Amino acid sequence: MRLPALALKDKAAVAQYWPQLQGHLALGLTLALVTLPQAVAFSVTLAGVPPHFGIYAAIWGVLFCSLLNPSRVFHGGPNTAMSATIGVTLLPLAPPFGAEYMGYALTLGLVAGLIQMAFYLVRPLGRMLDLISEPVINGMICGIGLFLIFKSITTFGGLPLNTEVEWPVWIAWQSLLAVLEIGNMQAIQVGLITLIACVVVQQFARLRKWAILIGIVAGTLYSEYLSATVGLENTLIEQIGNLASIGLVYPSLPLFNQEAMPDVIALVPGAVTLALLGLFQTVAAMRRMNRKVGGYTDSRKAIFSDAVSNCLLPFLSSLPTCASFNRMWLVNQLGIHSRIAIASSALWLLVLVLFLAPLIAVIPMPAMAAIIMLLGANMIQWEDIKPHFKDRREAVVFTASFLAVLLLDLFSAVLVGSVLAIAYSKWAQAHPNISLRGNVLKLRGNLYYGSLPVVESTFHGAIARTRDLIIDFSDCYYIDQEGIRWLAATKTKHKITFTDRRSGSERRQGERRVTGARKRIAGRRRDRPDRRQRSEF
Amino acid sequence: MSAQIAKLARVLVLLVVLGGLYVLAIHKHEQRETLRRADVALTPGCADKLARYGLVAGEHYQSPYVLAKDGVAAKLRGYTQPDVRAIQRGCNIIDDTQGHFARDTGLERWNSKRFIRGSHTSCDHCHQGIGDKQDAEGNRLKGSLSLAASWAMADMYDRFTGLLLPYELRQMQCYINSSNGYKPNISDDLIRDVTAYSRFLSAALDLKIGNHYDEQGVDEIAASAxxxxxxxxxxxxxxxxxxxxxxxxxxxxxxxxxxxxxxxxxxxxxxxxxxxxxxxxxxxxxxxxxxxxxxxxxxxxxxxxxxxxxxxxxxxxxxxxxxxxxxxxxxxxxxxxxxxxxxxxxxxxxxxxxxxxxxxxxxxx
The missing domain is CATH 1.10.760.10 (Cytochrome c-like domain)
Incomplete structure (x- = not known):
């Protein structure tokens, strides 16, 4: 695709590119408008820093990521879990919104960025992030979707956010009761109008990509009508507010002086959590979304882009960035996959903040809450979940990580889901398929410390009944040192024969790989034979 | 065609659910409005207490307490009927948080039970004497967690976080002590009524904003004491x-x-x-x-x-x-x-x- 700027040279070219460009700009504007309230809310209510931290993350964070990350659906920017981690880490160190607190927030971001850089430089560390399986990611996505709906209920009802709370499901129920009992009826009306306008417009294929914008406009118009007739002082509907003072850029320095050092050391565990939380979400979200649109991006590139962005952002007074599930879902849903559209969202936001601040100031928060609820609902797609319920193991992993998001938090969802998934795959490996036909014991699978007891039990059962036992290794593709020692020991104690019934050329080929010319198939394995092809016999 | 009908049905179901919730919200709001307009059935403790403080609606309010103690009849700005009802409801909540004296606990105590764990806790257990503990001579007692003195220190800075805490948020601390997993919303009537009652006590006892009084909070005992x-x-x-x-x-x-x-x-x-x-x-x-x-x-x-x-x-x-x-x-x-x-x-x-x-x-x- 050519740059839209080049296309502006003559009118014919504009006409030619206009439909495409129009889509990109619509997506960019939608993303910008969706990011804006999230940026304000995350920085003020979760991280405990002024709103410009979130907005700079939504401008510069998104821009850096779209420039550095080759994925066509990647949307960075401020993130719920990361902002909450900042708040939780820094609260014991300094009072929120103070100069010291902001300095620590920047330091925390920088240290997290450096840790992420270590994940890029040390290859196995980065590779570990790939061990998050698809059911885990989908469980998290569904959990986050519900979580977004729950979180928006109070804002939807025009009530102040309750920040003292933890367990999302319980809170959702209580918030709903609170909205029904003491909610601001006019705010609820604004939210409902936005929601219904969005849902109705979404039903028309041609208008789909404008749906969210139309919803916001409808909600804003109604709220303006209320302000004109009843008066804002009576409706008390919260609005985004004037952000005109934010400006283009606001340089800052993380706090790293002598007196601050004990506190800086105290926030290192928080920084590790922050770094991991960001990378987990980035790698998981990117992999999931890339597969959905049929693309592929090396996760190392995403780690690199996150690490570099997070090392730069603390100098621009901004929150750290990582992938945003809900906004990437929006990109996917609107069907426009281009880094230009994503970069344009950052530029749109800059334009909005710089020139149109009075206009966006009147957008009511209940309307924004309605949009976020809709995003959350769209993240739960039965077509994506259904395949996981065909396999019991996947179903368990999916359910576990889904519940962990709702009951615990994102980080533990990753841990619980991944541990379960890895345990399942290890369990499968530890149970090789062993068959005994006549006096031939055939092994299919791995022979290693985990599977050895299983093999042993069959072997000793067989050796008691059969003489001249033959162990067939044709389908055994990996034997570890413990397995070799066991085989050697058994060979001396019992009368057994080992065979490998693969054809001679196959076997020789395997041997050549072990000893002969070392042709690298993939990855760096300097002087070691390629384990996947290795035959010990 | 059938896909379109399914889509239409989904949208309709969503609209019906949203509409139902909206109607429910209107109903709940009306219920609340009638409750706030209705006369308040005082608990025996509150009836006695508010009578002693001479709470009636009117142009001016004169505190019998101040009159008895200082011999000065200070005229304060009076309370309207809605003010009086809010104060009475606040007093009821402090005295009888669990609603033993109420006919309909959920409504009359405005769901205070919902936010409190267990069946024992009442504000009055710590804030004794319905929020203003006095001995027989009417002396307010040191370290008795008086709500009146607490209001006089309203909007003070929190010792731990350095944040400016409005009186509403300080009530939230009480809910954290005995919480059921969720605290009332900061704009809940529960919080507003208790604030109204505390503010009334403070005015009736002639406490001055910003002063420190002995009965305010707990007289903390550190190991060094x-x-x-x-x-x-x-x-x-x-x-x-x-x-x-x-x-x-x-x-x-x-x-x-x-x-x-x-x-x-x-x-x-x-x-x-x-x-x-x-x-x-x-x-x-x-x-x-x-x-x-x-x-x-x-x-x-x-x-x-x-x-x-x-x-x-x-x-x-x-x-x-x-x-x-x-x-x-x-x-x-x-x-x-x-x-x-x-x-x-x-x-x-x-x-x-x-x-x-x-x-x-x-x-x-």
């Missing part, structure tokens, strides 16, 4: 058995008679949780301070500082609910402990030579 023997829960247990057990019961799970709380639980499922500032392991100065100045009832200020710390230490060792932020695992562990420990303790105590006197066993439930 003792002779530094070190705190000891073994001594605490002996003291508990001597001084507290006759009311609060052997396992400190409180005493209930005829559905009325005689003495609230200090441990177990009905007590404050592990993230409360009353929890000795979290803040070690507040509970001893409360005990010294307010307990045992009628013999206040008889215990020494060290004794109070020991008792508080002992009480905090008994199993109690986990705080909301401690996560489901610790909550589960504590539920288990609360279920298992009391019978286990009864069993071991029944095996010892000195069985509990009969009246104690009756109180222990």
């Amino acid at each position: 003792t002779v530094k023997q070190g705190d000891d829960y073994i001594r605490g247990e002996a003291l508990y058995k001597d001084k507290c057990q006759s009311c609060h019961g052997r396992q400190a799970v409180g005493t209930v008679a005829d559905g009325r709380v005689i003495a609230p639980a200090l441990a177990g499922p009905n007590a404050w949780n592990m993230q409360s500032r009353n929890y000795f392991y979290y803040v070690s100065t507040i509970l001893p301070g409360f005990i010294c100045r307010n307990m045992p009832l009628g013999q206040e200020n008889t215990l020494s500082n060290q004794e109070c710390r020991d008792i508080a230490y002992y009480i905090s060792n008994l199993p109690r609910p986990a705080g909301d932020r401690q996560g489901p695992l610790i909550a589960l562990q504590n539920q288990f402990l609360m279920a298992v420990m009391p019978p286990l303790m009864r069993l071991t105590e029944s095996q010892t030579k000195d069985p509990a006197p009969a009246q104690h066993a009756a109180g222990a439930r």
